[in-house]
Amino acid sequence: MDTGTPPRRSTFPSTRWSRIVGGTGGRDLEALARSYWRPIRAWLAARLRLRDEAADDLTQEAFTWMLASHFFERADPARGRFRAFLKTALRHFVVQHWRHANALRRGGAQAHTSLRLDDDLSDGDALQPDEILDAEWRRDLLQRARDRLAGELEGSGRAVYFALFRDYYLADDDVDHRTLAERHGVSRGDVSNWLDYAKRRYRAILRALVRDTVDDEEALQVEWSWLFATTERGEGR
């Protein structure tokens, strides 16, 4: 827990968050939260305008605080989705952080100034931290589902399925089924069927990941819709 680096993605516990709250659930919940290291870091960096190392440190500090303050133990899944819970937790953390900094100032540790006094605090119209967290969250989920799909297919002797999926959906260039069939030495019918299988598995995995962060089916539907909320007419085929 004291490493300043993002955890390996395989640490993601596949338990619904509402079930790991309470008792010894704090640790598990922390592990779940840690699998969202990147969105959390992005939120903090945006909220406090931090650069890389500072953002890493503060993200680490945020986790330490959430554990120390038993924030995870006090989580109430009935009150919302995990993403919303994390945002609340982060807001609390920032208040504490700010209070602490402010208390130091008030307690006599005056802010240090240098001669250059031109560092005005102008509030630009930067992206909102919540939006940044959301964007990173979405990206993270999609990538994690892709990683799991790879693990699952390759682990079950279906490496070709994933290779097809990767070449068809994730590569830079557009390829058709015929090219794929030739490339992987399979029939065009197999390409079509296996791609379909991989696609369905991808959806199921993604849905499972999202389900872990919500409490019930209704919330799942909301969160699932949210995932596509800002999709522009992309390049979906």
Place this chain on the structure above:
Amino acid sequence: MSDDLPEHALRRLLAVAAEDDCGSDAPELPARYHVLRELGRGGMGVVYEAHDRQLDRVCAVKVLAGRHADDEHLRQRLVREALAAARLRHPHIAAVYDATPDYISMQRIDGVPLDALASCSPRDFVALVRDAARAVHDAHQHGVVHRDLKPSNLLVEGSHVYVVDFGLAKAIATDSTVSLPGVVLGTPVFMPPEQARGDNLAVGVRSDVYALGATLFHCLRGAPPFAAANLPELLRAVAEREAPPLGIERDLDLVVATCLRKEPEQRYATAAALADDLDRWLRHEPVAARPPSLGYRARKLLQRRGSLARAAAVAAVLAVAVTATVLVPIALRASAGRAAATSAVALSAHAAAVLHDATMLSHLGDVATAQRALDGAIGRARAFLAQNDVPRVHHLLSRLLRARGQPDAAFVELTAAIAGDPDLAEARFERGLALASRNDLDDAELAQAVADLSLPLASDAALTQLDRLLGRAERARLTGDLVTASEILREVLVYDPGHVRARLSLARIALQHGDDTMAAYWSSSAVDLQLGYGPTHFAREQGRLAISVHGLEGALVDFAGEASLGTDHSVALAQRALVHLRRTLRLERDGETAEALGALRAAVDDHDALLAMHPDVAGALNNRAVCLIELQRLCAAAGDGAAAGNAHLAAARDLRRAHALAPAQPEVWFNSGLLAARNARIQSAIGWAAGARARHRDAAAALRRALTLAPPDWPHRQAGAVLLSEVTAGDNGDR
């Protein structure tokens, strides 16, 4: 494997995941609509946000949800909704653009539901519901009854309310068969009894009047008129129980109560009549709503006697049971008491957590989330109180309501708590505080407030040390001891400069002293803080210091006021010194050297005062050194060599002490480097090359140290690097 995917790959993955949704759930819409996202789901329909390519506008499109899509009844109702709503053109009704049996496209309102408004006073709510009532009246004139009015169907965009979703609208003129008899449609919480009974033929204009009243009730009180554990109970409550009084103001109570009458003919005849009465209330005119007629009350009394008779019968049966076995009813009573106690404890824990979270969130400016949390807790407390009259829960509810920004409703609950248990010292103390915040206390209330505030208090997490201090201050103020009062209040501000209530009390004291300027200062700073307390406030205050001449001078006046008033005003002194320093730089840039020098000396003076109070604050020493370095430069430029020399020595002394106190502070090293560089320049100017070389080397070493110690995003990094390259070049030039 977990490499970052490029944007196009992510988009394709999203499309893969979305295929499922769009395949079965997503609407079959004409190509002119591009669905952007789902906005929400209701009982029968899903509303999407879509781009209308043909007219290039964003609209809301409502379609039947997946499993309902084949329901012919629903389709029929949907078309009817469209036909009815399309007839309506009103600034407060969301327009219907296009309708087919498959979907309706409507004006997209980017608003929030009425009950989710972040900060809304009772008057604001009343004005919004009045506008909605006028719109509903217009719909009635066109033969359309809404039948599902509720806070979530009144969307507020800015300060403009839109009535949306005529989802259950029934054409009055048409004898519709769509609404099946005995089928309850609508949202029960806001439904009139005739609708709750499923008496669809009786549903009409006055049903909407009821729903508007229930909506207003909900917004003003934070909970609907009726709450129950399950739907059957709720329907029974709507049909049989009287709504509790609103408890805000008599006339407004009357208006809402008139809407909520069980018999439709006792309500306002039209939504316009309701709107007119709300308007009268807003203009402080007498309302048309009157207490119910004698006949009505007599009927009610008879009904109530009927239920009393039923209750008596039940009691008689119980008495028989008691004679049969004494133990069972006692056990029952005990277990009921225990259950209530357990649920009261759970409620308290929940409310305490909500209060804590809400305070935090409000401090961060996330008022909406805070209020949602509070509303939930308020609803729970009210539901509990509907079953058990526990004074402590009334007290708890008053705290929640106060946090929700409803001081009047909070006061009502506080009064109920004290009436139930006069020994609740904390509640009485809070009543004292509430009374003290009023400007128009009569003698009895004044005496009450003083007595309340004099009570000894038990330890109570919700009553902070600051509240206790505030109570002492208010008691002193109310008894005329203004000196003690303002001393305590300033003490409060030392602990919490953002304490709005303390600032308001100081404003009252200033007014009592006839000091309009300070009264204005304290009250406007309180308003400032109320608008955006938290980091934003302080950032704004910092920013304000830097921006304009006017802002600078204004800030100076503010801090001058604060600095001369505080008991330990080190914060204010430090801030004022900063203002002086910034002013110096600006004055110098404008060529006003003499004024600049004066400002700089004032900055040094403030630091002297500050350091006299706290001699060992490295930051203050460092900042004074900064002022002295500038003073040295200005004095040298003005030809005052002696003053320049003294400033230089004093700066070096301060920096040495600062180093000793905070050896790893990059700012101190930066300033040491700066001072050494200045020194080098002077020595070089008088032709002492060896001295200059040594100083240059000192400067370079200090600056390197600063750059090593500083974080990567240190704001002075660039300046430090530039200065370092200058002194390195200087060192070479000296050789």
